[in-house]
Amino acid sequence: MPKVTIDNKVYEFEGRPKLLQFCMEHGIEIPYFCYHSAMSVPANCRQCLVKVGNPQVDRATREPVLDDDGNPVIQYFPKLQTSCSMDMTDGLVVHTHRTDELVARAQRDNLEFLLANHPLDCPICDQAGNCPLQNQAYKYGPEGSRFEFDKVHKPKKIELGPRVMLDGERCINCTRCVRFTSEISKSNQLTIIERGVKNYPLTPPGVVFDEPYSMNVIDICPVGALTSKDFRFRARAWEMSKTPSIVTGTSRGSNCYYWVKDNEVMRITARTNVEVNGYWLADVDRLNYRKFNDARPLGPDMVSEGARVSTDWDGAYERAATLLRGVSGDEVLFIGSAHASVEDNYLLMKLADHVGASAPVYIPHVEAGSGDDWLVTDDKAENAQGCERLGMHPVDETVVRARLDSGAIKLVYVMDEDPVASGLFTADQLKSVDVVLHYYNTTNETFPVANVSLPAATIVETIGTFVNDQGHAQRVRPVKAIQSMNRSLMMETGLSRQDRHATPFDKWSKAENKVNCQPGWVTIPEIASRLNLDLNYKSPKAIMAEIESSNPAFSGATYDAMGLTGARLAEVGTTV
Amino acid sequence: MEQKKVESNAGNWKEYTRVLLPPVRDLHRLDVYEKQGGYSALRSVLKGDKWDPKSVGDAVKSSGLRGRGGAAFNAGLKWSFMPPVDERPRYLCCNGDESEPGTFKDRQLMEYNPHLVFEGILIAAYSMSITTTFIYVRGEYADWIKHMEGELKKAYDKGFVGKNIMGTDFSTDIVIHKGAGAYICGEETSLMESLEGKRAYPRSKPPFPAAYGVFGMPTTINNVETLACVPLIIDRGADWFAGIGAKTHAGPLLYGISGHVNRPGVYEYPSGMLMTDLIYDVCKGMRGGKKLKAVVPGGSSTPVLRADMIEGVCMDSDSLRAVGSMLGTGGMLVMDEDTDMVKWLRRVSHFYHHESCGQCTPCREGTGWLEDLVGKIDDGEGNLRDLDILIDLCYQMEGRTVCALADAAAWPVRYTIDRFRSEFEAKCRASHVATGDLQIA
Numbered sequence A: 001m002p003k004v005t006i007d008n009k010v011y012e013f014e015g016r017p018k019l020l021q022f023c024m025e026h027g028i029e030i031p032y033f034c035y036h037s038a039m040s041v042p043a044n045c046r047q048c049l050v051k052v053g054n055p056q057v058d059r060a061t062r063e064p065v066l067d068d069d070g071n072p073v074i075q076y077f078p079k080l081q082t083s084c085s086m087d088m089t090d091g092l093v094v095h096t097h098r099t100d101e102l103v104a105r106a107q108r109d110n111l112e113f114l115l116a117n118h119p120l121d122c123p124i125c126d127q128a129g130n131c132p133l134q135n136q137a138y139k140y141g142p143e144g145s146r147f148e149f150d151k152v153h154k155p156k157k158i159e160l161g162p163r164v165m166l167d168g169e170r171c172i173n174c175t176r177c178v179r180f181t182s183e184i185s186k187s188n189q190l191t192i193i194e195r196g197v198k199n200y201p202l203t204p205p206g207v208v209f210d211e212p213y214s215m216n217v218i219d220i221c222p223v224g225a226l227t228s229k230d231f232r233f234r235a236r237a238w239e240m241s242k243t244p245s246i247v248t249g250t251s252r253g254s255n256c257y258y259w260v261k262d263n264e265v266m267r268i269t270a271r272t273n274v275e276v277n278g279y280w281l282a283d284v285d286r287l288n289y290r291k292f293n294d295a296r297p298l299g300p301d302m303v304s305e306g307a308r309v310s311t312d313w314d315g316a317y318e319r320a321a322t323l324l325r326g327v328s329g330d331e332v333l334f335i336g337s338a339h340a341s342v343e344d345n346y347l348l349m350k351l352a353d354h355v356g357a358s359a360p361v362y363i364p365h366v367e368a369g370s371g372d373d374w375l376v377t378d379d380k381a382e383n384a385q386g387c388e389r390l391g392m393h394p395v396d397e398t399v400v401r402a403r404l405d406s407g408a409i410k411l412v413y414v415m416d417e418d419p420v421a422s423g424l425f426t427a428d429q430l431k432s433v434d435v436v437l438h439y440y441n442t443t444n445e446t447f448p449v450a451n452v453s454l455p456a457a458t459i460v461e462t463i464g465t466f467v468n469d470q471g472h473a474q475r476v477r478p479v480k481a482i483q484s485m486n487r488s489l490m491m492e493t494g495l496s497r498q499d500r501h502a503t504p505f506d507k508w509s510k511a512e513n514k515v516n517c518q519p520g521w522v523t524i525p526e527i528a529s530r531l532n533l534d535l536n537y538k539s540p541k542a543i544m545a546e547i548e549s550s551n552p553a554f555s556g557a558t559y560d561a562m563g564l565t566g567a568r569l570a571e572v573g574t575t576v
Numbered sequence B: 001m002e003q004k005k006v007e008s009n010a011g012n013w014k015e016y017t018r019v020l021l022p023p024v025r026d027l028h029r030l031d032v033y034e035k036q037g038g039y040s041a042l043r044s045v046l047k048g049d050k051w052d053p054k055s056v057g058d059a060v061k062s063s064g065l066r067g068r069g070g071a072a073f074n075a076g077l078k079w080s081f082m083p084p085v086d087e088r089p090r091y092l093c094c095n096g097d098e099s100e101p102g103t104f105k106d107r108q109l110m111e112y113n114p115h116l117v118f119e120g121i122l123i124a125a126y127s128m129s130i131t132t133t134f135i136y137v138r139g140e141y142a143d144w145i146k147h148m149e150g151e152l153k154k155a156y157d158k159g160f161v162g163k164n165i166m167g168t169d170f171s172t173d174i175v176i177h178k179g180a181g182a183y184i185c186g187e188e189t190s191l192m193e194s195l196e197g198k199r200a201y202p203r204s205k206p207p208f209p210a211a212y213g214v215f216g217m218p219t220t221i222n223n224v225e226t227l228a229c230v231p232l233i234i235d236r237g238a239d240w241f242a243g244i245g246a247k248t249h250a251g252p253l254l255y256g257i258s259g260h261v262n263r264p265g266v267y268e269y270p271s272g273m274l275m276t277d278l279i280y281d282v283c284k285g286m287r288g289g290k291k292l293k294a295v296v297p298g299g300s301s302t303p304v305l306r307a308d309m310i311e312g313v314c315m316d317s318d319s320l321r322a323v324g325s326m327l328g329t330g331g332m333l334v335m336d337e338d339t340d341m342v343k344w345l346r347r348v349s350h351f352y353h354h355e356s357c358g359q360c361t362p363c364r365e366g367t368g369w370l371e372d373l374v375g376k377i378d379d380g381e382g383n384l385r386d387l388d389i390l391i392d393l394c395y396q397m398e399g400r401t402v403c404a405l406a407d408a409a410a411w412p413v414r415y416t417i418d419r420f421r422s423e424f425e426a427k428c429r430a431s432h433v434a435t436g437d438l439q440i441a
Ligand SMILES: Cc1cc2nc3c(=O)[nH]c(=O)nc-3n(C[C@H](O)[C@H](O)[C@H](O)COP(=O)(O)O)c2cc1C
Pocket: B066, B067, B068, B069, B070, B071, B072, B073, B075, B095, B096, B097, B098, B099, B100, B183, B184, B185, B186, B187, B188, B189, B221, B222, B223, B224, B226, B227, B403, B404, B405, B408
């Protein structure tokens, strides 16, 4: 296999990778800005310079030439080379800043140039604390600056489009944003204008940067030149925790980070998963996070003597159990949820089975024609595949409406859904029956007619598994804390937080903004136990382990296997 | 002082007969050009039995023709980098962007002998199986573009360009493209981006144009003057060409001489002329009898030479390299004793600052910084440390960028300071912050 020597260490490689890419994959840090694994290589930032050479070969004998000590003589390129554009070849010898003073100096020099006209307004910059320029300047840059002239002034506060703002002065002209629109999203809505040191990206005349993926340029901008209109100036990077998970509102399960401060979700950014979403997120998937913060219930409640009263969790469990006890199995309609995890739906199926009801149905959320051929899907629910693989099916509206109207259904048990808003039933129709409701937000239109309502943990407050439209099973982790923490949540939260015990900036352990809700894998076993069904698992992980081993449609989907990037499940006959 | 007589590499230049710009009235007209034997080289290449594509390329290679666009690369060798013919189109670019300050010789060819350029292109196209040639001319040359378009049309009408040229099965097209006006468009890959309708950002190389050129297709690029030499090589033979002027840089050369000489202009002579012959003989000496102070041999980016450095120096790449400069485009800037070298450098630095495409960091940031510092010194506000910073910045720019513009910007700074340091120091000393310390009022 071909070999490369980097900083005196030998590595084997296959194919013809770019040197910088190879180094990134092997934990050899080289500072860089313009390179992006998914885009063309303009080699314009000049930060990634390294010294490169090849062993000298004797023309006649084709043998390597050796020096007096018997070491091969290396013929170095006369100029330093940009590692991002360097094709690796067998025998290549590379020196980074670690083993070559000239390389270290070149990197330092380049940072001096980059900072010369940079406004250095880190104290008010959204990117500060999470900024490649800042980080690399600290690590590899010069101590001070010799630049003593007026900095170049460029337009600031430019509204490129409805969601993205530009500060022209912070831009280091890496062209990543422009390349994104020309090579990835193909909207071509950005270009570089002006020349030389006055350069900055802008929309062509008459064009608005409003493509549905525009916010990705904020993620890939190596400085704070591109900011989110929604997020800018709302929090500093170090005030937030950043937890890997998946987005909602799409069946693609695009990977993301949730940025949380004081138990409030502040923003969502893309997380790389080449099998699912690559490096990208749709704008809609980033901006739908307010539902996790706003209009959340204060706690469980129920109707008592005609009035809605709040109750404690035990009271709510008891009421739900009582309602279930009061009807026969075929009088209950269980509605599961394509928004809920595999684990929660699985437990609901067990409960339905225990009381003699038919299997839960789920409400589909397909909006035909609303998707694209990229990350926005027609199906707006996260887990329809998971439901199908469990053996659940979309609700047959005509049948259940007729049964409800005829009085055959006496109790509707709804988990994490809103049958009124989705048009399955009207609120009036539901007034004639009892309703048990697990729900996320007080805007839930079924909530007013529920007899007992249990606030449910959302995808950012729970642990569970979701299967995307391609059969990719992925775990979610608690991103923010809820009021009553249990052991499983505590363990996972600890692992996903950078600051395990909260900081003065992010008081996540304080009560503020914690919602009084519970995951389905807590509430359903509680209700089940009151009906003499033991659904107490050690953790959601144990639930999934059982599903994985008993249902071939989930074969391979253990928590360990899913890890951070998920596991691809085998195709099954069902597609949504 | 006794002067040692040095032989010019140009030999007996006074007997030289012009071939690129012969003194023929209305030579730009197709009928006149043909009467002078024009297009006979193309005819013999296409219809005679002496030539095939490879032998044409070999002849150009052995003639020793080196690129006249600045880098002086062997033209035939460059042609041989083209990959074998396949189903893809293949392009040739004729670089008429001519933007380096001090350079104005391609314009003469476009005006007075456009058909020689076309013929050279057609022969090159035959040799490399080119589908289409783009003549990229700087936008400011609007008049010459129009002029050439008229002549090109005549050549098309005569069947010298286009389908089945001269009745053979060889077809190739020529397109004249008007540049959008930036110095950087003359850099080869930037020119190609510009042709494609994109922003003229030079490409990172490799891949080189032969592998990935215009629209990603195999492409060769040559300067106008380079291509104009080709019909001469075919007509009169590679040996004839190789015998003209400097051995390692053979052929006729257009010297564009400007500045403080009595008769500035474009002169055709063999390569390897003595600089002193060009200044004192060809250009009839210094204006107003002034003393020579400095010469920039080949366009503003080539390192400046002091008057005392040019004795016995010939205008060819090897001779100039030996004294620490370059032939570049052969555009000589001559400066007399009254020239303020700091001001000259300030003007040159302003040019490169203005023309940096801004793609890569050292050039984008460095060119402006250089101009700022030189301006500071020129304004009498500089100190000695600024000279050190200037040299440091040159080091930080040279050889670390996508294209050679950063080098072109750094060299004048480095060498003008190096060769005229006392002038810079004098301006620094006069400065009120000459100590190099910050003064607090
Ligand atoms: C910044 C820059 C500007 C250039 N401008 C020109 C130009 O105006 N005309 C030209 O012929 N070559 C120019 N060149 C050189 C070209 O890149 C290229 O080397 C040349 O056209 C090749 O032709 P030749 O081999 O026939 O000389 C420039 C190079 C650089 C780096």
